[in-house]
Amino acid sequence: MTRIAIVGVAGRMGRTLVKAVQQDDGATLAGGIVEPGSTLAGADIGELAGVGRLGVAAVESLEAIVDDFDVLIDFTAPRVTLANLAFCAEHGKRMVIGTTGLADEELATLEGYSERLPFVFAPNMSVGVNLTLKLLETAAKALGDEGYDIEVIEAHHRHKVDAPSGTALKMGEVMADALERPLKEYGVYERVGQCGPRSDKEIGFATVRAGDIVGEHTVMFATEGERIEITHKASSRMTFAKGAVRAARWVAGQGNGRYAMQDVLGLE
Numbered sequence: 001m002t003r004i005a006i007v008g009v010a011g012r013m014g015r016t017l018v019k020a021v022q023q024d025d026g027a028t029l030a031g032g033i034v035e036p037g038s039t040l041a042g043a044d045i046g047e048l049a050g051v052g053r054l055g056v057a058a059v060e061s062l063e064a065i066v067d068d069f070d071v072l073i074d075f076t077a078p079r080v081t082l083a084n085l086a087f088c089a090e091h092g093k094r095m096v097i098g099t100t101g102l103a104d105e106e107l108a109t110l111e112g113y114s115e116r117l118p119f120v121f122a123p124n125m126s127v128g129v130n131l132t133l134k135l136l137e138t139a140a141k142a143l144g145d146e147g148y149d150i151e152v153i154e155a156h157h158r159h160k161v162d163a164p165s166g167t168a169l170k171m172g173e174v175m176a177d178a179l180e181r182p183l184k185e186y187g188v189y190e191r192v193g194q195c196g197p198r199s200d201k202e203i204g205f206a207t208v209r210a211g212d213i214v215g216e217h218t219v220m221f222a223t224e225g226e227r228i229e230i231t232h233k234a235s236s237r238m239t240f241a242k243g244a245v246r247a248a249r250w251v252a253g254q255g256n257g258r259y260a261m262q263d264v265l266g267l268e
């Protein structure tokens with residue numbers, strides 16, 4: 001049985017993760033952490049998630065439950081995730097990280113933990129998106145140098161704080177690698193005013209934020225006379241949460257290293 005703690009347990013993903021762990025026969029809920037000072041400290045995490053009382057109270061620090069869990073699932077914010085990595089490395093824990101929006105320096109810091117603990121880091125834990133990444137690699141190799149323009153369009157709920165989404169950036173990265181076009185050079189994130197015509201090799205990103213959209217990503221390959229669109233639409237956060245629990249069970253048996261969902265799912 002993998003003992004899982006969830007940080008950010010009162011958040012949108014945190015509450016969904018409680019349900020997903022509850023439904024998994026190979027995992028048990030060992031704790032939930034809320035932001036220090038939160039009025040929800042002490043609340044039952046099952047009640048927070050709407051699945052009824054579980055007898056596990058939300059705590060304000062990892063120290064409070066350090067002996068109770070094996071794997072920490074973290075869908076919070078970059079600075080919180082990095083602090084949790086330091087704690088988990090020090091205390092022999094493992095992590096599954098879904099947090100997006102890390103800046104380059106934060107990604108470098110995260111990478112530095114690869115030799116200190118086993119962790120899975122993925123901007124999207126759904127099976128569908130991770131399969132889509134493979135389809136995009138194939139499509140980019142076939143079409144990218146044949147005159148097809150590549151555009152990534154993503155849509156999310158009005159509360160999302162980072163843009164483009166981590167998934168959109170990952171999709172861009174996969175295609176950029178396949179085409180040997182570094183995103184730093186070829187990624188275009190904004191077009192406004194007299195921005196001029198599109199260049200042949202750029203990879204464009206467009207962002208929509210509205211209402212309660214769970215997460216939608218379309219990659220368009222467009223040329224004179226036709227266009228191909230590859231779309232993934234998440235209609236429930238449970239798809240991410242189930243992936244995260246699967247990753248937690250998987251990483252419990254791994255040695256130190258940074259892993260992707262492709263490793264968990266055997267898609268590499």
Ligand SMILES: NC(=O)C1=CN([C@@H]2O[C@H](COP(=O)(O)OP(=O)(O)OC[C@H]3O[C@@H](n4cnc5c(N)ncnc54)[C@H](OP(=O)(O)O)[C@@H]3O)[C@@H](O)[C@H]2O)C=CC1
Binds near residue numbers: 010034098
């Ligand atoms: N990889 C994937 O598959 C997915 C990734 N995500 C990513 O997950 C992240 C969270 O998304 P979402 O759940 O929608 O966001 P929410 O804002 O709903 O949840 C984040 C939670 O973290 C809590 N938090 C903040 N600081 C701390 C702290 N120091 N200790 C404990 N908890 C803390 C917040 O508490 P408070 O509200 O009190 O500040 C909040 O409850 C985002 O980066 C998002 O992009 C989302 C879905 C899928």
Ligand SMILES: O=C(O)C1=N[C@H](C(=O)O)C[C@H](O)C1
Binds near residue numbers: 124164
């Ligand atoms: O914030 C969200 O909600 C989501 N974030 C992830 C991202 O940035 O790609 C994954 C998913 O699309 C939902």
